[in-house]
Structures are given as C-alpha cells and as structure tokens.
Amino acid sequence: MNKSISGYYIFIVIFIALLFLLFSVTGGSPARSVSGSIKRVVSLSSSLTDQVNDLGAADRLVGITMFNPGYRGDAVVVGSYVRPDIERIISLRPDIVLVSDEDSIQHSGPAQHFGLRFFRSGRVFNFDDICRSYVQLAGILGRGNYGEQRVELYRQRLELVKRPPGAPRVVFLISVKPMITVSGNSYINSIIESAGGINVFKNEESAYPILGMESLLLADPDAVITMLEGDRDFLAAILKKYSRARFIRNNNIFSSGDGSIPYHAPGRYVEAVETVSSLLVGIKYE
Amino acid sequence: MNKWFRISVLLILPLAAVTVGLSLGSEAISPLEIFSCIPGGECTLRAEVLLKLRLPRVIIAMFAGAALSVSGAAFQSVFRNPLADPFITGVSGGAALGISAAVIAGMGPVAVMVMASVGSLAAIAMIYAVSAIRGITGNGLVLSGVALSFIFSSSVMLIFSMARSEDVHRIIIWLMGDLSYQGNIPVTWICLSILTAMFILFMFHRHLDIISMGRGFSLSSGVSDFELRMVILLASVLAALAVLLGGIIPFVGLMVPHLVRMVAGPDHYRLVPLSAVAGGSFLVLADAFSRSVIVPYEIPAGVVTGFCGGMFFLFYVIKNRPEI
Amino acid sequence: MQVLFTIRSADAGYGSGIVIRGLDLDIASGEFISLIGPNGAGKSTIIRLLTGMLQPVNGTVCFRGRDVKSFRTRELARNFSVVMRITGEVPAFTVRSFLGFGMFPHEGAARYSASNRLTVDATAERTGITGLMERSVNELSAGEFQLVQVARALVQSSGVIILDEPVSNLDYRHTTLVMDLLRELNRSGTTVVCALHDVNCASDYSSRIVCIKNGALFVSGAPSRVVNTAVMGELYDAEFMSLVNPATGSPMIVPVSGNM
Numbered sequence: 038m039n040k041s042i043s044g045y046y047i048f049i050v051i052f053i054a055l056l057f058l059l060f061s062v063t064g065g066s067p068a069r070s071v072s073g074s075i076k077r078v079v080s081l082s083s084s085l086t087d088q089v090n091d092l093g094a095a096d097r098l099v100g101i102t103m104f105n106p107g108y109r110g111d112a113v114v115v116g117s118y119v120r121p122d123i124e125r126i127i128s129l130r131p132d133i134v135l136v137s138d139e140d141s142i143q144h145s146g147p148a149q150h151f152g153l154r155f156f157r158s159g160r161v162f163n164f165d166d167i168c169r170s171y172v173q174l175a176g177i178l179g180r181g182n183y184g185e186q187r188v189e190l191y192r193q194r195l196e197l198v199k200r201p202p203g204a205p206r207v208v209f210l211i212s213v214k215p216m217i218t219v220s221g222n223s224y225i226n227s228i229i230e231s232a233g234g235i236n237v238f239k240n241e242e243s244a245y246p247i248l249g250m251e252s253l254l255l256a257d258p259d260a261v262i263t264m265l266e267g268d269r270d271f272l273a274a275i276l277k278k279y280s281r282a283r284f285i286r287n288n289n290i291f292s293s294g295d296g297s298i299p300y301h302a303p304g305r306y307v308e309a310v311e312t313v314s315s316l317l318v319g320i321k322y323e
Numbered sequence: 324m325n326k327w328f329r330i331s332v333l334l335i336l337p338l339a340a341v342t343v344g345l346s347l348g349s350e351a352i353s354p355l356e357i358f359s360c361i362p363g364g365e366c367t368l369r370a371e372v373l374l375k376l377r378l379p380r381v382i383i384a385m386f387a388g389a390a391l392s393v394s395g396a397a398f399q400s401v402f403r404n405p406l407a408d409p410f411i412t413g414v415s416g417g418a419a420l421g422i423s424a425a426v427i428a429g430m431g432p433v434a435v436m437v438m439a440s441v442g443s444l445a446a447i448a449m450i451y452a453v454s455a456i457r458g459i460t461g462n463g464l465v466l467s468g469v470a471l472s473f474i475f476s477s478s479v480m481l482i483f484s485m486a487r488s489e490d491v492h493r494i495i496i497w498l499m500g501d502l503s504y505q506g507n508i509p510v511t512w513i514c515l516s517i518l519t520a521m522f523i524l525f526m527f528h529r530h531l532d533i534i535s536m537g538r539g540f541s542l543s544s545g546v547s548d549f550e551l552r553m554v555i556l557l558a559s560v561l562a563a564l565a566v567l568l569g570g571i572i573p574f575v576g577l578m579v580p581h582l583v584r585m586v587a588g589p590d591h592y593r594l595v596p597l598s599a600v601a602g603g604s605f606l607v608l609a610d611a612f613s614r615s616v617i618v619p620y621e622i623p624a625g626v627v628t629g630f631c632g633g634m635f636f637l638f639y640v641i642k643n644r645p646e647i
Numbered sequence: 648m649q650v651l652f653t654i655r656s657a658d659a660g661y662g663s664g665i666v667i668r669g670l671d672l673d674i675a676s677g678e679f680i681s682l683i684g685p686n687g688a689g690k691s692t693i694i695r696l697l698t699g700m701l702q703p704v705n706g707t708v709c710f711r712g713r714d715v716k717s718f719r720t721r722e723l724a725r726n727f728s729v730v731m732r733i734t735g736e737v738p739a740f741t742v743r744s745f746l747g748f749g750m751f752p753h754e755g756a757a758r759y760s761a762s763n764r765l766t767v768d769a770t771a772e773r774t775g776i777t778g779l780m781e782r783s784v785n786e787l788s789a790g791e792f793q794l795v796q797v798a799r800a801l802v803q804s805s806g807v808i809i810l811d812e813p814v815s816n817l818d819y820r821h822t823t824l825v826m827d828l829l830r831e832l833n834r835s836g837t838t839v840v841c842a843l844h845d846v847n848c849a850s851d852y853s854s855r856i857v858c859i860k861n862g863a864l865f866v867s868g869a870p871s872r873v874v875n876t877a878v879m880g881e882l883y884d885a886e887f888m889s890l891v892n893p894a895t896g897s898p899m900i901v902p903v904s905g906n907m
Contacts, residue, residue: 047333048596049525052389052518059382060511062374063504122621123503124349124614127372217488245487403735529756533748535738539731542700544803545724545752589738 074179075132081121082137084300085158088171089135091187091304094178099129102141106296127153133177139224139301161301163227164195171303191303198311200233205259205317207234209293213268216248224301232314234260254282260289260320262313264298291316329593333600337385340604344381345373347615352377379504383568384610384624385603386514387502388575390565392602393521395576396583396594397558400535401551402465409562409576412468412555416475417446418566419498423482426490436508436567443563446471450559454552459538464555500572500625502610513564520561521599527554528591535589572625574632575602581639605631648675649711651807651838652697657706659696665704666692667862674840676806679833681849682842684859685883690842693859694811697840698729724752727807728800730793739783742795746771746780749802767802774798774828790821797828807838815844826852850874850897858882874898 079100080086086105089098095108100115113129116122121141126134134155156177158170168188175184207229211217219225220241229236237256238246253261254276261284263269269292276285284290293316297308345354352369360366360374394409402411410416421442425435453467483491504510524531533544534551541551562576579602580594587593606624609631613622652674660666666689674680674697682690695701696708699715708715710726718726728749746767754763771777776794784792793813800808808829814822830852833839843849849856850870858865858873860882866873873879876887879900887900 045329045333045525045592045596047330048600049518049522051333051337051600052386052521055382055385056511056514056518059379059514063379063510116620122349122618124372124376125618127376128349128368130368215488243487247485400738405736526756529748529751532740532744533751536748537733537735539700539729540733542720543698543724543729543731544748545721547720589740590744 079131080135081141085135087302208258266292340607344607344611347611384607387568388606389599389603390517390561391576392579392598394558394561396580412450413446413471414562416472417442499623500570502569531591653709657703659703679854681853688859689862728803730810737785749799
C-alpha cells in the first residue's frame with residue numbers, strides 16, 4: 038500500500054478514451070439525397086408492403102416485416118414486428134424506408150442517424166386518408182398516375198359494396214382475450230360504417246379500447262364481429278348463457294377473418310367492406 | 324494479485340470485449356475494416372455499420388455495465404447485504420413509471436427519456452427524504468426501497484391495464500433492456516456523468532471500506548452520516564444513468580461485484596475499478612451475444628444477463644453451502 | 648487531572664421510550680472506568696451518548712468542555728475510538744487493512760502513507776498481534792478479533808478508548824488478554840471507558856466503577872467501596888456473598904442461589 042499511482046487509475050483512462058470515441062462517432066450524418074428513381078425499398082409496415090405490391094412495385098422490395106398477405110418475393114425479413122434489425126436494413130442499402138404510424142413501432146431513430154431516407158405514412162381514419170397516403174407512396178415510387186387510376190377503380194368498387202348507413206349496431210372485436218374493440222379513432226370504424234353498421238363504441242377516446250365483458254353485454258349490440266375465427270367460437274361458447282343479450286339470442290356472432298382488415302390499403306379496405314357488409318346483410322335484429 | 328496482472332486485466336479485458344462486440348451482429352465483421360474509413364480511404368458499408376452503429380452501442384454497453392456494477396458494489400457494501408443490487412432504492416421502478424406514463428401520454432422519444440429521468444430522480448429524492456427523516460439505521464432504507472418498488476410497479480401495471488397493446492409492448496421491450504443507440508438521449512453527457520460518479524466513488528474507497536463494517540463502526544471511525552448518504556446518492560444516480568442508457572438490465576450489478584470480491588477481495592480500491600471494467604465487459608459480451616445468436620431477432624439484453632445471473636447464483640449458493 | 652467527558656441531567660432514549668433519566672457523570676483523563684448494571688439499565692445507551700451516536704433529549708454531553716453535538720464526526724473520531732460489537736457478516740479484510748481503518752480520521756480519503764504503515768506495524772507489535780497481520784478478519788476467533796479491535800482503536804486514538812462489552816463472549820484466556828492489554832494501555836496514559844457485564848472483572852481492572860440502575864446513576868466509586876453485598880445486592884436485586892479474590896486481591900462477589 039504505497040502512495041504511488043498504482044495500476045487502478047488506468048480504469049479511469051480507459052473510460053475517458055471510450056468517452057472520446059463515443060463523442061466522435063455519434064454525430065448524425067445528413068440524409069443522403071437520392072437522385073433518380075427508387076429501386077430498393079425496405080418496408081417496416083405490412084400495410085405499406087401490401088400497397089407496394091398493389092402498385093406493381095413488389096420487385097423493388099428488398100426488406101419486409103413478417104405477415105404479408107399476397108406478397109410472394111425474395112425480400113428479406115428485417116426483424117420482428119417490434120424491433121427491426123437496423124444492421125440488416127442498412128446492409129440492404131435501401132433507397133427508401135417505409136414506415137407507418139399505424140403499424141410500425143420503432144423506426145426513425147437509428148435510420149435517421151445513418152442518413153437513410155424514409156417515407157412516413159401518418160395515422161389514417163377513413164378511406165380518403167388511406168387513398169391519399171397510397172397516392173403519395175405511388176408518387177415516390179414513380180408510379181403516380183398508375184396509383185391514381187387504381188384509386189379511382191377502388192372508389193367505384195366501394196360505391197358498389199357500400200350500404201346505406203345507420204342500421205345494425207355492431208361491436209367489432211380485434212381480439213377477445215384481451216377484449217379489444219375499435220373506436221372512431223381507428224380506420225376500422227370507417228369500414229364498419231361503410232358496411233352499413235353503427236359502431237357502438239365509436240365515441241371512445243382511445244383508438245383500440247380494452248373492453249370488459251360487462252360493457253359488451255350492457256351495450257346490447259345487434260351483432261358482434263370478431264376478427265379471428267377461433268375468437269368467434271370461444272366467445273359464442275362462453276356467452277351461451279346470456280340469453281337476454283340480443284346478439285347471443287339471435288346468434289349474431291361472426292368472424293370477418295384477418296386477411297384484409299388489419300391492412301390499411303385501398304384494396305384491402307374495399308375487401309373488408311365487402312366482407313363485413315355480407316355478414317351484416319342477413320342478420321335478424323329486433 | 325501483483326501489479327502487472329492487475330494492469331493487464333484492466334486493459335485487456337475491455338479491449339477484448341470491445342473487439343468481440345464489434346465483430347458480432349447480424350453478420351460477423353472484422354473490426355479491422357474500420358481502418359478503411361481513415362481519411363483518404365474509401366469507407367466501406369460494413370465499416371460504416373461498424374463505426375456508426377456497433378461502436379456506439381458497444382461503448383454504451385461498456386458504460387452501462389460499469390455503472391451497474393459499481394453501483395451494485397457500493398450498495399452491497401452500504402447495506403451489508405450480498406443480495407443488494409443497483410435497483411434496491413427503487414430507481415428502476417421510478418424510471419419504469421416515468422416511461423410508462425410518457426408512452427401512454429403519446430410523448431415523443433426524447434420526452435419519454437426525460438420522463439424516465441424524472442421518475443428516477445423522484446425515487447432518489449424519496450429515498451433521500453426517508454434517510455433524512457428516519458435515519459439510516461438497520462433495514463429501514465432497504466425496506467423503503469422495496470416499498471417504493473412495489474408502489475411503482477403497481478402503478479406501471481395500472482397503466483398497462485389502460486393502455487393500447489402496442490404501447491404496452493413498447494414499454495415491455497424497454498423494460499427488458501435495450502442498448503440500441505437511438506439518438507434520443509445525449510449519450511455523451513450521460514457517459515460523462517457516469518464516469519464522474521464512478522470516479523468519485525473510487526475516491527471514496529476508504530469510506531466504503533469502513534462503511535462496509537456497519538453504521539456504528541462508520542460513525543465511530545469518522546465517516547459521518549452525511550458522507551454515507553452521499554455514497555447512497557451517488558450509487559443511486561449511477562443506477563439511474565445506467566437505466567437511461569439501456570433500460571432495466573438485471574443481474575449485472577448483483578453478480579459482477581460478487582465475482583470480483585471473490586477474486587480480488589473486499590478492498591474498494593480494487594473492487595471499484597475491477598467491477599467497472601468487468602461489468603462493462605460482461606455487458607458488452609452479453610449484448611454481442613444477444614445481437615448475433617438468432618438473427619434477425621434481437622434478444623433483449625436483460626434476458627441474457629438474467630440467464631447468466633440465475634445460473635451464477637445457483638452455482639454460488641450450492642458452492643457456499645454451510646458445512647453441517 | 649483533566650475532565651474529559653461531562654454528562655449533565657441527560658435524558659435519552661430511542662423511538663420507543665426514554666432509557667436514561669437525569670444522568671450526571673464525569674470522566675477524567677487517565678481513569679479506567681467500568682460501567683456495570685443489570686441488562687437494560689442503559690449502559691450501551693450511555694456509551695452511545697458519550698460517543699455522539701445518540702443525542703440526549705434533555706441535558707448536555709460535553710467532551711473537553713464542548714458539546715459533543717458541535718463536533719464534526721471526523722473530529723470526534725480523532726479524539727477517541729470506540730470498540731463495539733459488529734453484527735452481521737464481516738467482510739474479508741486483512742488484519743493489516745483493518746488496522747489501517749484507524750488512520751482514516753487522521754488521513755481522510757488519501758491512500759495509506761508510509762508513516763501510516765509504521766504506525767500500524769508498531770501498534771500491532773505493542774498489542775501482540777503481529778502474527779495475525781496477514782489473516783482475514785472474518786477467519787479470526789472471537790477473542791482474536793477483539794484484540795484486533797483494540798489494536799485498531801489504539802491506532803485511531805491513543806488518548807481515549809471506549810468499549811461496549813468487549814469480553815462478554817470470550818473465553819477465559821482471551822478475556823484476560825484483552826483486559827490485561829487495556830490495563831497496560833491505561834497505565835501508559837490511555838483513558839479507558841468500558842461497559843462490562845462481569846462485576847468481578849470490573850473490580851480487578853478499574854480505577855472507578857460506575858453503577859447504573861434503571862437509567863440513572865446508582866453509585867460510583869473505587870471497587871473497594873462499591874463491590875460489596877449491600878451495594879451489589881441492591882443494584883442487581885439479588886443476593887451475594889462477598890470475598891477477596893485470592894489471585895488479585897480485589898473485592899469479589901458471588902451470587903447466592905436458592906434464596907431469591
């Protein structure tokens with residue numbers, strides 16, 4: 038135990054060195070401006086992947102997330118729903134990264150630091166919002182005219198499948214355990230209304246409020262639509278005994294399937310309206 | 324442990340860990356590629372990934388691991404409890420509550436981190452108030468920390484029950500430990516603060532030696548209650564800073580000081596620096612492992628340290644069974 | 648003789664209640680004082696009052712004429728040292744490091760200096776524990792550890808040493824070693840204040856015995872005046888026989904059983 042500087046002070050030196058290193062490498066780089074067309078696309082949103090596919094630009098996708106209906110291609114999965122693998126994304130050298138406020142969770146931070154360019158689609162509440170974002174995306178991909186044409190097509194189809202508003206009172210359940218429904222702050226509400234239904238929980242604040250069983254029963258809807266089939270069977274089984282509830286008495290529990298509704302793209306929207314309205318058209322209600 | 328052995332451990336261990344940390348990831352890249360970025364050369368993409376993505380992350384892991392270990396070592400001495408960890412004063416609970424409240428209020432990423440700091444500071448302030456009012460005797464502070472943790476985690480559960488699933492998911496991911504550098508926290512400042520706090524605790528090594536013998540002993544040896552409170556404060560701040568950097572990463576602060584004590588003894592002159600270096604290196608290696616084992620998924624850092632910690636403890640408990 | 652400690656009309660206690668009432672006590676430099684009394688009488692409380700670990704609710708505790716409250720912790724530690732029971736697990740410091748703790752109030756946060764090392768070695772020799780220097784304190788027997796504790800106290804302050812029941816759990820040999828060491832230190836000028844369980848031990852070694860009953864001073868004086876059946880009988884509410892210790896010549900009491 039002498040008073041000289043023994044080796045332990047080295048640990049301070051090491052950490053100071055690391056600190057300097059950190060300081061020097063954590064400046065962000067400016068976004069690289071992309072000249073020319075977009076050839077390599079990474080999509081961090083299943084809906085946006087679907088839109089790219091719909092725009093006929095699927096061959097440009099180099100990176101996607103999981104769960105992409107209708108897409109067949111060679112793009113690499115770049116991470117889970119929650120956490121995209123930044124290294125993977127960067128090594129794919131994308132010209133643009135697509136993110137959506139609706140269904141991407143972590144995005145901009147690291148991408149920004151690498152000077153990647155990205156397209157951010159904001160929250161959508163109805164068909165018009167979805168189309169607007171779709172056309173924007175089309176423009177970026179250099180297929181603006183094509184995008185507008187397709188939108189026109191979808192609008193016409195929508196007019197055909199739309200039903201007059203204000204008939205059966207509907208509760209739409211994204212999941213049953215936990216019981217999550219949709220409010221007016223979700224585009225799914227707009228699908229229900231286009232299909233002729235009234236969303237019982239339209240006026241809730243949160244876009245996807247969590248429901249208790251009591252609230253569901255006391256709301257006494259004419260019909261309950263679940264997204265997943267398994268949920269429908271489960272719900273019907275556990276609610277059998279509540280014969281005072283109209284939707285149970287009349288056996289108006291349906292399942293819409295999850296092929297279209299979770300994806301906010303114009304084509305899927307129209308499909309979803311078709312599905313839901315066909316469910317609602319035949320129901321008996323008092 | 325002679326001088327050269329010590330110095331080599333202090334130097335080689337972190338260098339080795341940093342090298343491994345840089346090499347591993349979604350694909351293995353040789354750290355030497357960094358040199359292609361020297362001015363005059365053409366920086367390859369892989370080198371850029373190394374420099375701008377992996378290097379900050381490795382350094383952050385080094386600082387977070389060091390902070391957690393030194394904090395844990397200090398608390399184990401102050402509370403004379405081998406099970407003490409950096410979160411014993413409720414700092415992690417406060418941060419978790421701050422983050423949860425911010426996420427469901429829809430705040431942006433920077434604001435969320437500010438709220439995390441606010442939560443940690445609230446926890447530290449409460450513990451400090453308790454120690455001022457009630458004194459530092461016996462198990463009072465530990466129990467207060469436990470009580471605070473329960474209150475905080477219940478509040479977080481309350482928030483979960485009212486939040487959207489994506490928000491809940493987001494919060495949980497952070498709670499499990501996330502060392503990625505996202506540009507929403509001033510990492511350089513935080514690391515500088517960590518360095519300062521560790522240095523001060525290192526300067527307090529004689530105080531810590533005496534404190535580890537008990538409060539009565541400390542007072543009669545000349546270590547005042549004020550100095551004791553300062554140590555608790557510093558250790559809490561280190562824990563809060565580590566949580567800001569990388570979420571709640573368990574076991575590093577619990578396990579590393581134990582290991583270092585077994586090898587180097589209880590002298591804080593050795594314990595503090597060796598814990599810092601060992602803890603930082605361990606977290607760097609754990610993080611490298613978590614990033615590379617099932618690409619493209621990333622195991623949260625807390626999961627890897629939790630496994631290692633659990634196994635270490637089983638081994639420790641079995642090894643130290645009392646002779647009957 | 649200089650008065651070191653002065654307690655005047657002190658009331659003191661812990662959260663649950665007052666333990667010491669109206670205590671007056673003087674301790675002069677060079678004395679070997681033993682505090683004796685039944686369990687719960689307040690001996691440890693008085694030790695805490697003297698060392699500044701406990702503040703009196705009423706009254707004053709002064710050291711060298713200044714209120715103990717007004718001293719900084721480190722200042723107090725420079726003036727006297729304390730040997731108390733250490734509860735819980737003891738970390739594995741070497742005896743040498745442990746002795747070095749005694750230098751803390753004099754040196755502060757600085758690393759050990761060369762002169763410090765000399766002091767530690769000299770003290771170890773003086774107290775006869777040189778053979779233990781490289782051992783870990785948590786491996787020592789209770790008796791060895793108490794010797795080491797006294798040595799550390801000596802390193803910290805050779806002027807005043809205060810001890811709380813230092814030999815209560817030791818075997819005969821180590822009890823004698825520790826008490827002999829204290830007596831030798833006292834003869835060289837160290838003031839010793841010691842709370843003791845064993846009256847006869849106090850009788851053998853002290854210059855003055857202070858008896859505490861129910862939180863107040865009962866009687867105080869030289870062993871020859873205090874260690875007898877009348878005083879001890881009333882102090883402990885028990886019956887004793889008194890005799891003279893054939894080995895040491897000090898007064899001695901033995902309890903009489905069966906007649907309580």
